[in-house]
Amino acid sequence: MRITNNMLINNMLSNLGTNLGRVSKSQNQLATGKKISLPSDDPIVASRALKLRTDVAEIKQFKRNVEDATSWMEISETTLKQVGEVLKRTKELAVQAGNGTNTPEDMEKTKLEVEQLKIQMTHLANTTYSGRYIFSGFKTDKPLMDEDGVFQIDIANGEQIFYEVGIGDDISINVAGSDVFNYGNDAIAGEKSSIIQTFDDFLAALESGDGTNVGAVLGQLERDSDNVLRVRAGVGARMNRLELTSNRLEDDNISFTKLMSKNEDADIAETIMYLMNELNVYNSSLSVGAKVIQPSLVDFLT
Amino acid sequence: MSRSSFFGLDIATRGLYTAQRGMTNVNHNVDNINTPGYSRQVLEQTAARPMLMVDGSGMLGTGSEVRGVKRVRDEYVDVKYRSEAQYLGEWDVKSTLLEEMQALYNEPSNSGFSTVMNEFYNGLQQLSTDPSSHSSRAALKEKAVMLTKYFNSVASHFEYLQNDVNDIIYAKVQEVNSLADQISRLNKQIYNYEVTGNVANDLRDQRGNLVDKIAKLVNVEAYEISYGKLPTGLEDMRFVVTINGKAIVDHYNVSHLEAVQRKEKANDEDIENLYEIGWADGNRVSIKSGELKGYLEVRDGNDGANGSPDYRGVPYYQRKMNEFVRVFARTFNEGIIDIDGDGVIDKTLGHIDGYTLDSQQGDEAAGIRFFTILDEDGNPMDSTTFALFAGDSPADIDIDYYNEMYSQITAKNFSVSSEVYDNPTHNIAIIGAAEEPGNVAVMDAILDLRHNTYMFNEGAPEDFIKTIISTMGVDGQQATHYYKNQMTMTNQIENRRQSLSGVSINEEMANLVRYQHAYNAAAKMIQTHAELLDVLVNRLGV
Numbered sequence: 077m078r079i080t081n082n083m084l085i086n087n088m089l090s091n092l093g094t095n096l097g098r099v100s101k102s103q104n105q106l107a108t109g110k111k112i113s114l115p116s117d118d119p120i121v122a123s124r125a126l127k128l129r130t131d132v133a134e135i136k137q138f139k140r141n142v143e144d145a146t147s148w149m150e151i152s153e154t155t156l157k158q159v160g161e162v163l164k165r166t167k168e169l170a171v172q173a174g175n176g177t178n179t180p181e182d183m184e185k186t187k188l189e190v191e192q193l194k195i196q197m198t199h200l201a202n203t204t205y206s207g208r209y210i211f212s213g214f215k216t217d218k219p220l221m222d223e224d225g226v227f228q229i230d231i232a233n234g235e236q237i238f239y240e241v242g243i244g245d246d247i248s249i250n251v252a253g254s255d256v257f258n259y260g261n262d263a264i265a266g267e268k269s270s271i272i273q274t275f276d277d278f279l280a281a282l283e284s285g286d287g288t289n290v291g292a293v294l295g296q297l298e299r300d301s302d303n304v305l306r307v308r309a310g311v312g313a314r315m316n317r318l319e320l321t322s323n324r325l326e327d328d329n330i331s332f333t334k335l336m337s338k339n340e341d342a343d344i345a346e347t348i349m350y351l352m353n354e355l356n357v358y359n360s361s362l363s364v365g366a367k368v369i370q371p372s373l374v375d376f377l378t
Numbered sequence: 379m380s381r382s383s384f385f386g387l388d389i390a391t392r393g394l395y396t397a398q399r400g401m402t403n404v405n406h407n408v409d410n411i412n413t414p415g416y417s418r419q420v421l422e423q424t425a426a427r428p429m430l431m432v433d434g435s436g437m438l439g440t441g442s443e444v445r446g447v448k449r450v451r452d453e454y455v456d457v458k459y460r461s462e463a464q465y466l467g468e469w470d471v472k473s474t475l476l477e478e479m480q481a482l483y484n485e486p487s488n489s490g491f492s493t494v495m496n497e498f499y500n501g502l503q504q505l506s507t508d509p510s511s512h513s514s515r516a517a518l519k520e521k522a523v524m525l526t527k528y529f530n531s532v533a534s535h536f537e538y539l540q541n542d543v544n545d546i547i548y549a550k551v552q553e554v555n556s557l558a559d560q561i562s563r564l565n566k567q568i569y570n571y572e573v574t575g576n577v578a579n580d581l582r583d584q585r586g587n588l589v590d591k592i593a594k595l596v597n598v599e600a601y602e603i604s605y606g607k608l609p610t611g612l613e614d615m616r617f618v619v620t621i622n623g624k625a626i627v628d629h630y631n632v633s634h635l636e637a638v639q640r641k642e643k644a645n646d647e648d649i650e651n652l653y654e655i656g657w658a659d660g661n662r663v664s665i666k667s668g669e670l671k672g673y674l675e676v677r678d679g680n681d682g683a684n685g686s687p688d689y690r691g692v693p694y695y696q697r698k699m700n701e702f703v704r705v706f707a708r709t710f711n712e713g714i715i716d717i718d719g720d721g722v723i724d725k726t727l728g729h730i731d732g733y734t735l736d737s738q739q740g741d742e743a744a745g746i747r748f749f750t751i752l753d754e755d756g757n758p759m760d761s762t763t764f765a766l767f768a769g770d771s772p773a774d775i776d777i778d779y780y781n782e783m784y785s786q787i788t789a790k791n792f793s794v795s796s797e798v799y800d801n802p803t804h805n806i807a808i809i810g811a812a813e814e815p816g817n818v819a820v821m822d823a824i825l826d827l828r829h830n831t832y833m834f835n836e837g838a839p840e841d842f843i844k845t846i847i848s849t850m851g852v853d854g855q856q857a858t859h860y861y862k863n864q865m866t867m868t869n870q871i872e873n874r875r876q877s878l879s880g881v882s883i884n885e886e887m888a889n890l891v892r893y894q895h896a897y898n899a900a901a902k903m904i905q906t907h908a909e910l911l912d913v914l915v916n917r918l919g920v
Contacts, residue, residue, distance in 0.1 A: 078877050078878065078882065079882070080877060081880070082411065082876050082881070083873055083876040083877060086872065086873065086876065090869055114477060114481070115480050115483075115847055115850060115854065116476065116850075116851045116852075116853075116855040117851075118855075119852045122485065122848060122851050123844050123845075123847065125485075126485060126491075126840070126843075126844045126847065127840075129492045129493070129496065130492055130495070130840050133496035133499075133500065134496070137499070137500045137503045137504070140503075140504070140507075141507055144507045206508070208508070208510065208816070212816070213816065214811065214814030214815070214816040215813060215815070215816065216510060216816040217815050235814075235817070237817075237818070238818070238822065239506070239507055240503065240822075240825060243829055244826075244829070246822075250816070372883040372884055373883065373887035
């Protein structure tokens, strides 16, 4: 084959272009840390990258939801514990009041304490979490009851607020006030809470000084305590589930982030190796090219 | 039989001339080594006509002469080059434009579609955990505006791209015409020159180069055709360049192509006044390859819909994005979707069924649409005006009614409604019942749709966009691949052409030395003859 000067130059330029293109690709990968810069570099990687980004973003949001849910439920849990303590103290007072050895002064003191406990109970029923009433079901903007223990809103046990903590995985985060303060019966605005009714019954019994009525109150308190314990157990179980979900999300977050990195991040060591190799090739093609295209017969004719 | 005394001088002079001509030729070749399209020229050097000796001593040589100068060129390689160059042009254009289009989506990155979509859904999630929060509502509105602006911006940039490509098409048509004009002028010069039997080497090279250029732009065939015999007995050869069999250059005549603005849009998604290419005489032209085809397919390609080119170009992606925003907005606003994939449209809860923070017991659902369009002034439209477009609301679920209403939305005018835009605190209606701010039934229904795989043929909303982007990626990859292949092929053919027709400096220098020696020798002959004559004339002492 006849080789002409322009062939040499054209071939050299085209090869230099190809080599420089490879250097530029590696350099770009190193500078951005990503394997690809356009979907056409590798459509499969690009489409997986989009999917994984969405997965990671979702997991992060679910984690935030779990954190919110946990705070809400911690408040519920603490409040329920306090409700239990109030009931326990009231029960102690009822036992004391029912043993028939109390002086009227004792009864008066007991009555004062029970009144305070009742107020404490209504306050607990109106506990808020970042401005929202946690026992008011869907009507989070309204308090559950007034100071006399009269419900301000209708509330059904079915008013469960759900947080999404996974795709298709909802968890109920609230306790309907009716479940705790109305012995599991749906509450109707204007009616008195059954727990507060118990307090009122106690106060009435103390007023009358009749020890036998206190016995009936004790039974009601027993019943209410059991009810609160039941609700607390439910909340505890749900918090357990939240904890498990949170651990799973944490694991998912790590594994999906890892997957995302594996999918789209450039392997730096490998890329540097390639880059060095390509630079070598580029350098040698430059030096060989420069040597080959220069001399011709002209240089040797004198 | 005696010979003329000066016969030797004659022969030597011829030798000088031949050598001189050879050196001129070397000079011409070396000077044109970098001239595009130039093919090296060689002397047709022969022995001059010999003289017959009457005395029977045979033929007497009379030296050398140059019959002509020939260019070294293989017309077959030219045809090969042109047939590959047209695909090189087409894929060059497509690979460049597809890169531009991919950059518009800006994926994969931290600011592309997936990011704005994730942000929007995260905003919804955040609000669902605290539906009465004013700050979450304001944040959701901002994220929704970001989402709609993303579509507006991508769609506008697609329009700019279509407009740019349209301008390029106009310019390329002018370029084809100008090349055709130049070819016809060269035809005239070549014909006039060659009618006397010469060969117009350099002009033919120039013409070949122009045909190479036009072949990159559009599918052409170029050939010489005999129109019979000239009075001189030579063939009457005329040069013709055709597009699809119709001559754009026929000897001296040129038929121009013309770019005329379309009266009607070819695709609904097109911008106004795109150019249609035709012959200036009104005939249709079908462009089968070359840069023009690349530009036309990217500008008009709608995957074969409405008789458009069977390529995924700007209108295809505009159509897909419009489809996305229409279905997405319809489902989000109205909850109208075939939720279980049974082919029957269902009604689930949408934003329109939600209650606002102000809703009172006994109020009906707020009836606010979250997404509408930008009106003519570029302001968000309210949901009532938006719905009026489709007339009265029918009693039953009528998909045609909704299709009509949402046909107003395009990726370019997609917007949040004025209600949501002006007062997100109160008008984001995601609450399930009046006066129950903790009831997120509507929000849950909306959030569930994110993973509903029956929303689009391609799947859930994010699958849809993922499909669009990876389709574009695959097309881009294919275009780059073809371009590289075509590049290799044309380079290979160009090398073959250079190997045959290119100037080699070594060769020319060797020739130079050769002719120089021949010249020196001929000069020596003259000197010798001169000495002989000197003896004859001056020294014989007659």
